[in-house]
Amino acid sequence: MNSFPNLLSIQEEHSWQYLLSHTIDDPQELLKHLDLPSSLLEGAKQGNALFSLKVPLPFVEKMEKGNPDDPLLRQVLPLAVENSEVEGFITDPLAEMAANHSDGLIHKYKGRVLLILSGACAVNCRYCFRRHFPYQENRLGSEQWQKILDYLNADSSINEVIFSGGDPLATSDARLQKMISDLEQIPHLQRLRIHTRLPVVIPQRITDEFVSLLNNCRFDTVMVLHANHAKELDSSIQDAVSRLKAAHVTILNQAVLLKGINDNVSSLKALSESLFSHGILPYYLFTLDPVKGAAHFDIPDQMAIQLHSELQSQLPGYLLPKLAREIPGKPSKTLLF
Numbered sequence: 001m002n003s004f005p006n007l008l009s010i011q012e013e014h015s016w017q018y019l020l021s022h023t024i025d026d027p028q029e030l031l032k033h034l035d036l037p038s039s040l041l042e043g044a045k046q047g048n049a050l051f052s053l054k055v056p057l058p059f060v061e062k063m064e065k066g067n068p069d070d071p072l073l074r075q076v077l078p079l080a081v082e083n084s085e086v087e088g089f090i091t092d093p094l095a096e097m098a099a100n101h102s103d104g105l106i107h108k109y110k111g112r113v114l115l116i117l118s119g120a121c122a123v124n125c126r127y128c129f130r131r132h133f134p135y136q137e138n139r140l141g142s143e144q145w146q147k148i149l150d151y152l153n154a155d156s157s158i159n160e161v162i163f164s165g166g167d168p169l170a171t172s173d174a175r176l177q178k179m180i181s182d183l184e185q186i187p188h189l190q191r192l193r194i195h196t197r198l199p200v201v202i203p204q205r206i207t208d209e210f211v212s213l214l215n216n217c218r219f220d221t222v223m224v225l226h227a228n229h230a231k232e233l234d235s236s237i238q239d240a241v242s243r244l245k246a247a248h249v250t251i252l253n254q255a256v257l258l259k260g261i262n263d264n265v266s267s268l269k270a271l272s273e274s275l276f277s278h279g280i281l282p283y284y285l286f287t288l289d290p291v292k293g294a295a296h297f298d299i300p301d302q303m304a305i306q307l308h309s310e311l312q313s314q315l316p317g318y319l320l321p322k323l324a325r326e327i328p329g330k331p332s333k334t335l336l337f
């Protein structure tokens with residue numbers, strides 16, 4: 001692993017809010033930090049024009065200097081190929097607009113709803129299925145929030161709320177506290193699930209205040225992290241996970257199968273084993289959602305199934321994530337294996 005003394009000192013000195021507001025969003029700066037050739041710049045600028053680069057310093061610090069194929073870099077570096085039109089790759093691959101029943105609320109599956117708490121992420125992942133999502137139209141002001149509470153109050157079949165985004169942890173602990181308190185007033189809600197990548201890319205996000213907030217809420221809480229490669233995990237995430245687990249939060253991980261990043265058995269095996277050693281259970285391994293601009297990450301289903309089958313032969317069952325894809329209109333995720 002490389003050392004970036006200047007970056008490390010920034011991490012030690014600053015809060016998660018500072019790290020979140022001082023991400024690298026200039027391709028030239030990222031290439032310079034990583035000692036990468038300037039020949040990559042033109043393509044990065046072309047991809048950047050479609051979906052901007054954004055990567056926090058703690059995540060950059062985990063990348064290997066001088067390696068353009070670093071699996072963490074590949075997840076965030078814009079490329080010219082993102083401009084290619086590929087049949088079947090569209091802006092709303094999961095047809096979420098059809099399930100967008102109220103601003104900030106997506107109700108796709110029975111018993112649970114997803115709330116878009118924040119349009120912001122700490123990192124812009126090039127393969128993100130929401131890279132074209134109209135976050136501006138889904139801002140959660142007080143009026144929209146009241147509509148969501150009314151929607152949830154009116155449907156007693158809903159017992160789980162999922163905080164999503166963007167990244168829901170890009171929002172402040174005070175705002176989360178208010179939202180959770182409001183949700184606690186709805187008697188039929190039992191579980192709170194938080195889908196977030198922030199603790200992986202800025203582990204400092206798991207503050208004592210946040211842990212105490214979850215510890216004191218009446219819900220059974222689940223946090224679903226998102227890491228795609230073992231290199232994303234280190235002792236700082238382990239510390240965050242330990243504190244969350246002490247607050248009775250169940251911690252799972254979902255990953256996306258990505259060409260050139262984790263599309264081999266040894267990477268997937270290392271990811272599962274590393275997750276477990278950091279206190280996290282592998283949950284889903286998703287195939288790529290066909291989002292416009294990300295076709296170069298795609299792996300045919302047959303190859304995904306083959307990889308998963310080999311993975312199964314090398315891991316105990318509890319370390320094997322479920323291989324799945326989301327098909328719009330289906331009542332649940334579709335297992336491929």
Ligand code: SF4
Binds near residue numbers: 125128129166197
């Ligand atoms: S929503 Fe998740 S996958 Fe998409 S850019 Fe944000 S952190 Fe990455």
